[in-house]
Amino acid sequence: MVDSLKVRLFKEKLFLIGIAVLTISTVLPLFHIMFSIAANGIPVLLKGGWDFITGTLAPPGGGLGGIGPAIVGTFILTVLASLMGLPVAVLTGIYAAEYPNSLIGRATKTLLMVMMEFPTILVGLFVMDIVVLPMGSYSAIAGALSLAIVMMPYVAVYTDEALRNIPPKYREGAFALGLTRFKVVFRVLIGLARKGIMTGILIGIAKVAGETAPLLFTAGGATRVYFAGLNRPVGAIPLLIYQLVQQPYTNYHEIAWGASLLLMLIFLAIFLPIRLSLKEVKL
């Protein structure tokens, strides 16, 4: 049974309009979110001025103060997490790429992909149990370890894929010169794959700079003290937003909007250049 041509063309038109509308509804929330964050955040930043970035949190119900400790905390946590996570991530990625057909190589790749999708709150709870409980206090170290575990699979998977995408002739050429495998990988292949690896590192950093759940029971949060040592609690912008949204005070909600705007700008500043430069590479 075939419908008449008229019916078929009508269905086609309906279908095209339908998927166009659904496509618009897919991206519409992004613009609504960006608009809401900008509309609510810009007045806060203007009102708070420079103090909003450097100062400490205002008391409930009065004024804005600043989110300085959270900004410092996010910076410290991201740097520490990178120091802990990146070496392991890159070396694991190299292993997965160099031994793609061995049992451990294949298992590593699968594990990395599973870890990429793993609920981050579970990582936070885990680190709480192995670091925070023995130390007896929330700490920058615990928060950074948590973020390092979240960051690790992203960087490793990107490293693996960057190495796999290198044409085999470079590897063959390098071996033909009589280089050892060490030198082939670290002197030749890593250099060729550096753009892909850098992309992975930046994506990992963008990811953990915005993470909240892994920090809930590890970093602890700080709103009045900038930094008191690696074994002391530390703030983070996403964590601060999460805590402020749940408070009943209007000025805390305003601060949360302002902090969200900052967080969004930080994320876009890292993410957009990578994403836009990738287009050239992929071709």
Added chain:
Amino acid sequence: MGKDGYIDTFKYFLLPFCLFVFGLFALMLAVYFSASIPIFKHEGLKIYTTNAWIASENPNKEFYGVLAAIYGSVYTSVLAVLIALPLSISFAVFVIDYAPRRLKEPLIVATDVMAGLPTIIYGIWGAFVLVPLLKKCVMDPLYAHFSFIPLFSFKPVTGYSYLSAGVLLGIMVTPFASAIIREAYRSLPFMYREAIYSLGATRYEATKILIKQIKPAIVAGLLLAFGRAIGETVAVSLVIGNTFNISPSLFAPGYTISSLIANQFGNAFIYKYMVSALFAAGLSLFFIGLAVNILGILILRRYGHGR
């Protein structure tokens, strides 16, 4: 050093790092198991099969059941997938085949930004913008006219509900599912399209046939989206209402496993068994997440749509 010598040194230099990652994952599983043991000893599997949250100074009176949270996690994640299904497929098809050339790249960049956007941003927008909007435009009218249907039977008092969480999660995971479906759809040989059109098919009929070819990728994309949705914490906990509740109604507040952990962990150490109960809840999330993600990844790999 012999012929095999240098290959082995390289391998043995890297191997410890690999094993470290495996060890970390195994340690994580071990920690969840061992931390859950006290609650299993205290009340057995009732932790998963009852809905109760009795915190007490007296450890003998303590009783916890996280069924409401498991129910809420599955409910909201299913809602999210139902929303993501039509959106992500339409987006993939439209962007690859029908979007004006100049719009293609901006649309894809927009969804990539959505996929990476910090989840707390979705959270604050959800709590302050989406919830009031849904309450006013969806929940109140539906409740006013259709409250005899169980799905709409709960009076939306605050707007914090399964529906709010499901919609927010749907928005968050659509770009993610769509990226997987898009890659698979793009990789269909151009020959298929030529063959279909040469038979005189309309674009609707052609797309229907092409979509059938990438069914495994669609299933995998939605599974991985489900896995993301069920693990999401902060955005959900700001819109779900955080109430121990098992209700079929979309407008009722509830809990999810991750929001339960986020909410209750802070004061859990006062009680003897609560920490263990929360680890047991985490253990269930661990297995749900692991199963869904492994299945999704295996399907992708098997049908050659691996990322």
